[in-house]
Amino acid sequence: MSTLPMILSPRLRPSPYEQRAIEHGAKLFTLYNRMTLPLVYDSYESEYAHLVEHVQIWDVGCERQIEIVGPDALRLVELITPRDISSCKVGQGKYAPLCDENGGIMNDPIVLRLAEDRFWLSIADSDILFWVKGIAYGRGFDVRVFEPDVSPLAIQGPKADDLVAEVVGEHTRDIRFFWFIDGTLAGAPVKIARSGWSGQGGFEIYLEDGSKGSALWDLFWEAGQKYNIRPGAPNLIERIETGLKSYGQDMTMDTNPFEASMDRYMDLDKEAEYMCREALAKVAATGPAQRLVNLKIAGGPVPPSRAEWRVRDEGGKDIGAITSRTWSPRFGCGIAMAMIETPYTQPGTKVRVDAEGDVRDATVHDEKWN
Amino acid sequence: MSTLPMILSPRLRPSPYEQRAIEHGAKLFTLYNRMTLPLVYDSYESEYAHLVEHVQIWDVGCERQIEIVGPDALRLVELITPRDISSCKVGQGKYAPLCDENGGIMNDPIVLRLAEDRFWLSIADSDILFWVKGIAYGRGFDVRVFEPDVSPLAIQGPKADDLVAEVVGEHTRDIRFFWFIDGTLAGAPVKIARSGWSGQGGFEIYLEDGSKGSALWDLFWEAGQKYNIRPGAPNLIERIETGLKSYGQDMTMDTNPFEASMDRYMDLDKEAEYMCREALAKVAATGPAQRLVNLKIAGGPVPPSRAEWRVRDEGGKDIGAITSRTWSPRFGCGIAMAMIETPYTQPGTKVRVDAEGDVRDATVHDEKWN
Numbered sequence: 001m002s003t004l005p006m007i008l009s010p011r012l013r014p015s016p017y018e019q020r021a022i023e024h025g026a027k028l029f030t031l032y033n034r035m036t037l038p039l040v041y042d043s044y045e046s047e048y049a050h051l052v053e054h055v056q057i058w059d060v061g062c063e064r065q066i067e068i069v070g071p072d073a074l075r076l077v078e079l080i081t082p083r084d085i086s087s088c089k090v091g092q093g094k095y096a097p098l099c100d101e102n103g104g105i106m107n108d109p110i111v112l113r114l115a116e117d118r119f120w121l122s123i124a125d126s127d128i129l130f131w132v133k134g135i136a137y138g139r140g141f142d143v144r145v146f147e148p149d150v151s152p153l154a155i156q157g158p159k160a161d162d163l164v165a166e167v168v169g170e171h172t173r174d175i176r177f178f179w180f181i182d183g184t185l186a187g188a189p190v191k192i193a194r195s196g197w198s199g200q201g202g203f204e205i206y207l208e209d210g211s212k213g214s215a216l217w218d219l220f221w222e223a224g225q226k227y228n229i230r231p232g233a234p235n236l237i238e239r240i241e242t243g244l245k246s247y248g249q250d251m252t253m254d255t256n257p258f259e260a261s262m263d264r265y266m267d268l269d270k271e272a273e274y275m276c277r278e279a280l281a282k283v284a285a286t287g288p289a290q291r292l293v294n295l296k297i298a299g300g301p302v303p304p305s306r307a308e309w310r311v312r313d314e315g316g317k318d319i320g321a322i323t324s325r326t327w328s329p330r331f332g333c334g335i336a337m338a339m340i341e342t343p344y345t346q347p348g349t350k351v352r353v354d355a356e357g358d359v360r361d362a363t364v365h366d367e368k369w370n
Numbered sequence: 371m372s373t374l375p376m377i378l379s380p381r382l383r384p385s386p387y388e389q390r391a392i393e394h395g396a397k398l399f400t401l402y403n404r405m406t407l408p409l410v411y412d413s414y415e416s417e418y419a420h421l422v423e424h425v426q427i428w429d430v431g432c433e434r435q436i437e438i439v440g441p442d443a444l445r446l447v448e449l450i451t452p453r454d455i456s457s458c459k460v461g462q463g464k465y466a467p468l469c470d471e472n473g474g475i476m477n478d479p480i481v482l483r484l485a486e487d488r489f490w491l492s493i494a495d496s497d498i499l500f501w502v503k504g505i506a507y508g509r510g511f512d513v514r515v516f517e518p519d520v521s522p523l524a525i526q527g528p529k530a531d532d533l534v535a536e537v538v539g540e541h542t543r544d545i546r547f548f549w550f551i552d553g554t555l556a557g558a559p560v561k562i563a564r565s566g567w568s569g570q571g572g573f574e575i576y577l578e579d580g581s582k583g584s585a586l587w588d589l590f591w592e593a594g595q596k597y598n599i600r601p602g603a604p605n606l607i608e609r610i611e612t613g614l615k616s617y618g619q620d621m622t623m624d625t626n627p628f629e630a631s632m633d634r635y636m637d638l639d640k641e642a643e644y645m646c647r648e649a650l651a652k653v654a655a656t657g658p659a660q661r662l663v664n665l666k667i668a669g670g671p672v673p674p675s676r677a678e679w680r681v682r683d684e685g686g687k688d689i690g691a692i693t694s695r696t697w698s699p700r701f702g703c704g705i706a707m708a709m710i711e712t713p714y715t716q717p718g719t720k721v722r723v724d725a726e727g728d729v730r731d732a733t734v735h736d737e738k739w740n
Contacts, residue, residue, distance in 0.1 A: 003375040004399045007409055010676050010693070011495065011618040012400070029374045030382070031401045034495070034618070039377055101507055106500065125381065125404070127497030130476065134501045137471055137645060138508015248381040248404070275507060306380050323380070 002305060003028060012036065015061030016151045016213025020221075024231040032062035032125045039233045047230070048237040048329065051200055055159035056232030057220050060197070061151035061213070065120040065206070066109075066128050068136075070143035073117045076136055078272035081111070082257065082280055083265055086272060088113045093178035093193060095265055098128065103256035103279035106131055108247050110195060112180060122152070122206075124247035135275075152204040153216055159227040160202035167223045168192060172203070180206070186215035197234045199242030236304060237326050240335055243294065243367040250292060250323040250337050256280065258288040259339065261367060290320060291345045294369060295336040297353050299360040302327050302334030310354045311338050311362070319344050322353065331369075340364075372675060373398060382406065385431030386521045386583025390591075394601040396429075402495045405432035409603045417600070418607040418699065421570055425529035426602030427590050430567070431521035431583070435490040435576070436479075436498050438506075440513035443487045446506055448642035451481070452627065452650055453635050456642060458483045463548040463563060465635055468498065473626035473649035476501055478617050480565060482550060492522070492576075494617035505645075522574045523586055529597040530572035537593045538562060542573070550576070556585035567604045569612030606674060607696045610705050613664065613737040620662060620693040620707050626650065628658040629709065631737060660690060661715045664739060665706040667723050669730040672697050672704030680724045681708050681732070689714050692723065701739075710734075 006029070008014075013035045015021070026038035038059050041047060050056065068076055077085050083096035090113050098106040098121075107128045109121040121128055133145045155164055164172045168183060172192060175181060180193035188209035196202040207216050221229060245251055251260040257280070268280060295311070302325050309322040320340030328335040336353070344351060349364040376399070378384075383405045385391070396408035408429050411417060420426065438446055447455050453466035460483050468476040468491075477498045479491040491498055503515045525534055534542045538553055542562060545551060550563035558579035566572040577586050591599060615621055621630040627650070638650055665681070672695050679692040690710030698705040706723070714721060719734040 002378050004378060004406060005373040005397065006376040007398050007400050008372045008374060008676050009400060009619065009674070011616060012676075014676060027375065028377050030377050030379060031404075034401075036374065100503060127500050130497050131500035131504045133470060134504020134506075135508045138505045138510075140508075246381060249379065304379070306378050306382075306384060 006031070015059050016207065016210040017059035017061050017153055017217050020214050020217040021059040021231060026231065033064045033123070035062035035064070037062045037233070041231050041233070044236050044326070045329065047232050048235050050230050051157050051198060051232055051235055051238055053158065054228040054230065055155060055157040055163050055202070055224060056230055057217065057224065058154035058156060058233050060154045060204070060234070063122055063152045064147055065122055065150040066132055066145065067118070067120055067148045068132060068143055068145050069118040070141075071117060072141035072143045073119055075272070076132065076141050076143055077111060077119050078270070079275055080132065080135065082268060082270075082274055082276055084267035084270040084272070085111060086270070090115055091179055091181070093122070093180060093195065095178070097257045097260070097262050097265055098131070099257065099276035099280070100253065101275045101279060103276045103283060104253040105247070105251045105255055105257060105260060106253060108245070108251070108262075110178065112191070112193070120150070126247065149208065149210050151207050151210055151213065153207060153220070154196045154202060154204050155220055156196045156198045156202035156232065157200045163220065163224050163227050163229065164192070164203050167220055186212045186219050188212040188216065190216075197244055198238050199244070200238065236324070237328060240324055240326050240337060241328055241330050245292065245337065246324060255339070256283055256288065258283050259290050259292065261292045288342060290339050290341050292323070292337055292339050293345050294365040294367060295322070295338050295351070295353065295362045296331060296365060297325070297334035297336060297360055297362045299334070299355075299358070302336070302355075307356050309356070311340050312352045312354060313344060314350055314352065319351065376401070385429050386577065386580040387429035387431050387523055387587050390584050390587040391429040391601060396601065402432035403434045403493070405434070407432045407603070411601050411603070414606050414696070415699065417602050418605050420600050421527050421568060421602055421605055421608055423528065424598040424600065425525060425527040425533050425572070425594055426600055427587065427594065428524035428526060428601075428603050430524045430574070430604065433492055433522045434517055435492055435520040436502055436515065437488070437490055437518045438502060438513055438515050439488040440511075441487060442511035442513045443489055445642070446502065446511050446513055447481060447489050448640070449645055450502065450505065452638060452644055452646055454637035454640040454642070455481060456640070460485055461549055461551070463492070463550060463565065465548070467627045467630070467632050467635055468501070469627065469646035469650070470623065471645045471649060473646045473653060474623040475617070475621045475625055475627060475630060476623060478615070478621070478632075480548065482561070482563070490520070496617065519578065519580050521577050521580055521583065523577060523590070524566045524572060524574050525590055526566045526568045526572035526602065527570045533590065533594050533597050533599065534562070534573050537590055556582045556589050558582040558586065560586075567614055568608050569614070570608065606694070607698060610694055610696050610707060611698055611700050615662065615707065616694060625709070626653055626658065628653050629660050629662065631662045658712060660709050660711050662693070662707055662709050663715050664735040664737060665692070665708050665721070665723065665732045666701060666735060667695070667704035667706060667730055667732045669704070669725075669728070672706070672725075677726050679726065681710050682722045682724060683714060684720055684722065689721065
């Protein structure tokens with residue numbers, strides 16, 4: 001895996017958990033929303049193996065919150081997504097693609113409804129603060145849009161329920177997926193959501209006081225000893241196996257939610273005004289020209305890197321490209337997400353992957369690996 | 371200087387010059403607009419000494435361009451800055467703070483006027499594409515806003531004029547500061563601007579075809595041998611000595627252009643509508659509560675890091691903080707930019723700097739070091 005040494009200039013913000021992550025052995029990082037995100041402590045493989053069996057603590061402070069509050073808050077949130085937000089209850093979250101007027105994906109946050117007129121967008125890596133502020137100004141909406149001092153810490157893995165119940169209380173077992181409750185931990189206000197960027201279950205603790213990062217980490221770390229807790233991070237292997245898409249990589253401003261296979265996160269007939277209605281109606285009418293699918297790839301190791309791997313049909317015609325790839329312990333082969341032309345997206349379709357000159361057989365799968 | 375190893379995931383874009391930069395020995399980097407920016411090849415000190423005497427080639431591909439084109443382009447650009455853009459001629463650039471409706475600085479690009487109705491914003495590190503697209507949508511402006519395939523390569527230093535004249539032609543000597551001309555280099559269209567993020571003179575070559583990065587680099591590299599060319603980068607020492615402010619560090623969305631001492635880049639009486647008119651008029655009426663000044667700091671080495679150094683008055687009262695700092699070979703002492711309360715900003719004012727417990731004497735200077 002190629003890496004470069006990055007200078008920690010004051011322009012790049014530390015996460016409230018960064019110090020603990022480094023003390024616990026974080027060795028490879030990325031930058032996400034101009035904040036450090038620890039990605040590897042030991043190796044993707046060993047952390048994957050641990051994550052699917054035990055419980056991990058993740059520094060995901062870089063998942064910033066964009067707060068939208070005021071009389072026009074719901075109207076504004078509805079405007080920027082094809083998902084229906086009016087049905088989102090206070091205390092509930094919804095995964096929602098944000099799209100521009102062309103249907104291009106600007107981000108794919110969890111929208112948390114804190115009050116009738118107050119929302120957080122828990123964002124992936126793009127400056128949604130700028131996007132939402134710009135639209136709010138342009139439309140003259142009566143809202144305030146800002147980034148509050150809120151930094152998520154994730155507790156992920158099959159033992160997360162037991163750990164969070166022990167630290168916070170048994171009532172956390174009743175939190176439904178993407179819902180959240182208020183609490184106080186490490187002397188700071190928090191929101192506790194059943195959420196997180198893995199398919200192994202768990203919680204995200206939205207810490208509302210950045211000065212308490214180490215204290216919050218320590219609380220879970222100490223209680224987690226008996227659950228074999230380890231530090232971890234959003235895991236490349238686990239997230240491709242589970243089908244979690246990464247903004248900026250598997251989808252960008254140049255792809256729409258149909259192409260990104262996010263059909264079930266759209267409510268195109270919702271009542272509220274939304275800016276991509278016309279653009280997405282057009283795509284819905286004709287179907288998208290390309291779609292994101294899963295691939296299983298034959299022929300040995302699949303090293304992740306920035307080198308592009310193109311996808312071809314059996315006749316050699318270029319039909320798209322791989323967007324994320326890794327080796328899968330679960331399937332014992334290379335796996336990938338790939339954006340390819342729609343006629344080739346039926347599960348079972350045979351394609352070829354040009355692995356930097358090494359042309360390999362691959363098979364198309366849907367997001368459930370059928 | 372503390373650094374962390376960063377994984378080069380596909381989410382982070384390579385600059386067209388990245389390969390050459392690494393081949394030429396780039397060893398420390400930052401991420402800027404989600405693109406690698408090489409910062410150090412040998413050391414800040416040795417590259418500073420070379421930059422002020424010879425000529426350097428810099429990979430600043432991360433200085434992205436945001437293109438605004440269409441009937442409402444001028445109206446939109448005017449709206450987002452307090453600087454008068456109507457007087458900017460085709461072929462001219464202007465340094466212009468972009469401000470939100472509260473006067474907060476969103477970025478500080480060079481605005482290049484390519485045609486009456488076509489502009490590039492050559493941006494610092496924030497997603498101005500999202501900001502400008504949001505406003506354009508919200509206001510219903512008839513423009514197209516996008517990021518074109520344009521990546522600047524900087525040729526900086528006192529010998530830059532000779533080198534660029536030799537490679538491009540003698541007519542480049544007549545290019546005025548921040549003006550630009552069209553050309554063709556390495557088989558690609560380019561714009562050649564007298565510009566760059568140093569006070570040593572030079573040019574930025576806006577390459578309009580990312581696939582030609584290495585070819586363009588080689589062209590200047592080979593011709594530059596007789597001028598003792600070396601690879602370099604925006605240099606922390608040189609830029610603080612020269613007074614070049616870094617967005618996200620010396621100024622942010624929480625500071626206005628008066629606070630950032632950018633008074634001469636505002637035309638508050640301009641005719642066009644601009645969104646920060648009311649907010650900045652208020653600041654102008656009362657004067658800003660704090661201002662960015664230069665400091666000379668006594669007492670030995672001044673290591674740059676993310677640790678905050680606070681500034682106090684002689685009685686020990688906290689009056690602000692250092693935003694950028696380094697050791698200055700030119701002055702033989704520590705130098706800094708600091709945002710401090712206005713009553714203390716007169717040149718000659720004695721203050722104290724809390725260097726992580728080591729309290730040092732310091733003197734306030736204006737941007738010319740008076």
